[in-house]
Amino acid sequence: MQPFTRHTGIAVPLLKDDINTDQIAPVLAMRALKPDYKALLFMRTRSEEPDFVLNQPQFREPGILVAGQNFGAGSSREAAVWGMLANNIRVIVARSFADIYRENCLQNGLLPVVLAPPDAEAFEARVLAANGAAPFTVDLVTQRISGPGGPDIAFELPAADRMRLHEGLDDIGLTLKHRDEIVSWEQRMASAQPWLQTAADNRT
Amino acid sequence: MPQTLFDKIWDAHLVAKRADGRDLIYIDRHVLHELHAPHAFEQLQKQERPVRRPDLTFSMQDHTVATAPGRTDDTNPSGAAFLKAMREGSKRNGIKVFDLGDPEQGISHVVAPELGMVLPGATHAVPDSHASTVGGLGALAFGCGTSELAHILATQVMALKRPKRMRIRLDGRLAPHVTAKDVALRIIAELGVAGARGHVVEYAGSAVRDMPIEQRMTLCNLNIEMGGRSGFVAPDDSAFGWIAGRPYAPQGEMWDRALAHWRTLASDDAATFDREHTLDCSALEPQITWGTDPSQVLGISGRVPDPAGVEAGRRAAAESALAYMGLTPGMTLAGLKVDRVFIGSCTNSRLPDLQAAAAVVRGRRVADGVVAMVVPGSSTVKREAEAAGLDRVFRDAGFFWGESGCSMCAGGNGDRGEPGERCVSTTNRNFEHRQGAKVRTHLVSPETAAATAVTGRIADVRQLLSGHS
Numbered sequence: 199m200q201p202f203t204r205h206t207g208i209a210v211p212l213l214k215d216d217i218n219t220d221q222i223a224p225v226l227a228m229r230a231l232k233p234d235y236k237a238l239l240f241m242r243t244r245s246e247e248p249d250f251v252l253n254q255p256q257f258r259e260p261g262i263l264v265a266g267q268n269f270g271a272g273s274s275r276e277a278a279v280w281g282m283l284a285n286n287i288r289v290i291v292a293r294s295f296a297d298i299y300r301e302n303c304l305q306n307g308l309l310p311v312v313l314a315p316p317d318a319e320a321f322e323a324r325v326l327a328a329n330g331a332a333p334f335t336v337d338l339v340t341q342r343i344s345g346p347g348g349p350d351i352a353f354e355l356p357a358a359d360r361m362r363l364h365e366g367l368d369d370i371g372l373t374l375k376h377r378d379e380i381v382s383w384e385q386r387m388a389s390a391q392p393w394l395q396t397a398a399d400n401r402t
Numbered sequence: 403m404p405q406t407l408f409d410k411i412w413d414a415h416l417v418a419k420r421a422d423g424r425d426l427i428y429i430d431r432h433v434l435h436e437l438h439a440p441h442a443f444e445q446l447q448k449q450e451r452p453v454r455r456p457d458l459t460f461s462m463q464d465h466t467v468a469t470a471p472g473r474t475d476d477t478n479p480s481g482a483a484f485l486k487a488m489r490e491g492s493k494r495n496g497i498k499v500f501d502l503g504d505p506e507q508g509i510s511h512v513v514a515p516e517l518g519m520v521l522p523g524a525t526h527a528v529p530d531s532h533a534s535t536v537g538g539l540g541a542l543a544f545g546c547g548t549s550e551l552a553h554i555l556a557t558q559v560m561a562l563k564r565p566k567r568m569r570i571r572l573d574g575r576l577a578p579h580v581t582a583k584d585v586a587l588r589i590i591a592e593l594g595v596a597g598a599r600g601h602v603v604e605y606a607g608s609a610v611r612d613m614p615i616e617q618r619m620t621l622c623n624l625n626i627e628m629g630g631r632s633g634f635v636a637p638d639d640s641a642f643g644w645i646a647g648r649p650y651a652p653q654g655e656m657w658d659r660a661l662a663h664w665r666t667l668a669s670d671d672a673a674t675f676d677r678e679h680t681l682d683c684s685a686l687e688p689q690i691t692w693g694t695d696p697s698q699v700l701g702i703s704g705r706v707p708d709p710a711g712v713e714a715g716r717r718a719a720a721e722s723a724l725a726y727m728g729l730t731p732g733m734t735l736a737g738l739k740v741d742r743v744f745i746g747s748c749t750n751s752r753l754p755d756l757q758a759a760a761a762v763v764r765g766r767r768v769a770d771g772v773v774a775m776v777v778p779g780s781s782t783v784k785r786e787a788e789a790a791g792l793d794r795v796f797r798d799a800g801f802f803w804g805e806s807g808c809s810m811c812a813g814g815n816g817d818r819g820e821p822g823e824r825c826v827s828t829t830n831r832n833f834e835h836r837q838g839a840k841v842r843t844h845l846v847s848p849e850t851a852a853a854t855a856v857t858g859r860i861a862d863v864r865q866l867l868s869g870h871s
Binding site for chain 2: 215369
């Protein structure tokens, strides 16, 4: 995973609630095992709505997505994160995230930011005012967003998530440090609840 | 200290705390499907990491499989590569595949319980947001993405933050022809599409206790539609009886030991929940979605809301939903002409769902101009339905009777509606374009879907059956 320290880019206002992964990564765009993830992002909306924010010339090179409540609801499809990265969107600032989508972000070095409500309102206003004319910078080390229209805005990410993104840690590697504990759990369970440690077909 | 059942299962599966503070939770059963697993197999191959417990892992071909009789890999051309990659990745890693043509192939959330892979108090993971379907048997199940799926394959644990606890108490008794689907839609309407975010939901109360296991699965299946991390019903004698004798369930002395443990699986009386919600089910009528998210729900006798009366934050969404759905405020949905009816998906494709729909269809015909489909949730369900003659009921009425798979739920297999069609569906998501470009989806129970198919108009199944349609 690519480590995350700081990301500068055009902030795109998509200020709607409950944007779901069917919109972000339509199934029709996932018909190939390795689809074009850049083209897949909001594919249907981009093709059908000329005024859609990502179609507007000032937002053609996005870097940060700004959204409403419950971003990434619905299906667990990770293509909805890969599509962001393929478009160089490495930060999403939303009022809140759907649980599985947020996990998928952390797995891929896509920074999910939730601001305190007054800050979110102020930031959204500044993003609308900037209208793609100047970029914002999101710094994970100082946990600040800087950019046109006002002072830096502080955000908080749990220390553990911050470390994982910042160091680009291999999640599986991190867990495999606990291999001995996994083995001893399995041994313990094999005698305490043996039915959990076997899943054999009784007919064979 | 009194504990919730969720806490008991979580603590029993806690392997270690990771350096970043996450809990490593052991996954007892891991069920994969071909839309996402191939990418995880490829990742592990690149990293030269083996699958830790192929014996606790099962592969299902469900999302991209065609439903046409005599189907092959190529019947849905875009599915072939997924099916092949799934087959090869599973074989390479020693994982059993329920492949096309296997007599037990089907939707992961239907097959795993019916084969007895799902056990009370066990943990499950599926790379699919509807993983918690199996919570109907008292299992704790998590949906996950592709990277997490690779993580589970390599380690057999998930690295999770402990969710909060929520209890939804369903009191009263369901009226005839009112089902778990109707209950779930009403709950989502009350709590909203993000109402259970960050929470594991325990469904309790007399209405849940009265539900057969398949209904409990429907209830738990829709938990994600209000953002819940997982959802389950504490297991009881109906659950134990349902599991007994299934092929992958424990047998003999092991069964006795398991059963003794399962009988301890309940929240303590004094346990506290972070949130509680109660719904009296007695007065509930069949429910139907009017909008483009699963919280935009009406009773079948209700009227489409006026966005002006909707809370400010939801008003724009309501306006846009009405425009997409081609509806006007104040109208009733009952009586509205439909083009398509779909009965199937992990939400409502088990044998009792098909029996309930067939009971409505029997002796009637699909209305002219309506395309109606039934897609059983598994090849086992299909076989059992055929043995009971249900396929004849549906076919004689003019329904398409398909091979099992996810089909029109997400359209990943090419089963889709045509632009502008109004589709009444027993699935779980009425999102714009999900069942095909510009398709207008209304989510309902199997009985409401069946009544709608035979009248050609959105129907109150109670009126149809009492002769007042």
